Amino acid sequence: PKAEIQRCIIHQLRNCFKYVSYKHLKEFSRDFKAVYQAASEEIARDKFEGLRKKWESEYPFAIKSWDNNWDILSPFYKYPEEVRKIMYTTNIIEGFHRQLRKVTKSKAIFPSDESLEKMLFLVSKNIMKKWTLRYRNWDMVLNQLMIMYPERVEKFIK
Secondary structure (H helix, E strand, O other): OOOOOOOOHHHHHHHHHHHOOHHHHHHHHHHHHHHHOOOOHHHHHHHHHHHHHHHOOOOHHHHHHHHHHHHHHHHHHHOOHHHHHHHHOOHHHHHHHHHHHHHHHOOOOOOOHHHHHHHHHHHHHHHHHOOOOOOOOHHHHHHHHHHHOHHHHHHHOO
């Protein structure tokens, strides 16, 4: 019930690429980098308005996609930079999901939901054994999360 819904900025960006010509893709994505790396929502909105002036006549659907989704993209800006970097760097999560799919894909059917849960649990344990690297600036991220959500985080800190 306390979950905050927010779409992934990077997936939103990739989604709007389908409306952009290949010859403008690099420039377009570079311009959007200023939007999703802005320090606050107000600055991001200003950068987006500048981007709109530049690209809307050529790629109206790409811009409209951001307009239509701004309210579920903007919660991103309330987080500090260290936390936001984790949010738009999804390689760890995507890798985890890829490994889960790899295991379940080879099975045509599971006898029960419980057997699927058990298999995913065991695979997750094996995957987590390989997680040996500490996330860069994790101490800063953890401190920021403890400030923002003390009642949620502190019970997991030993």
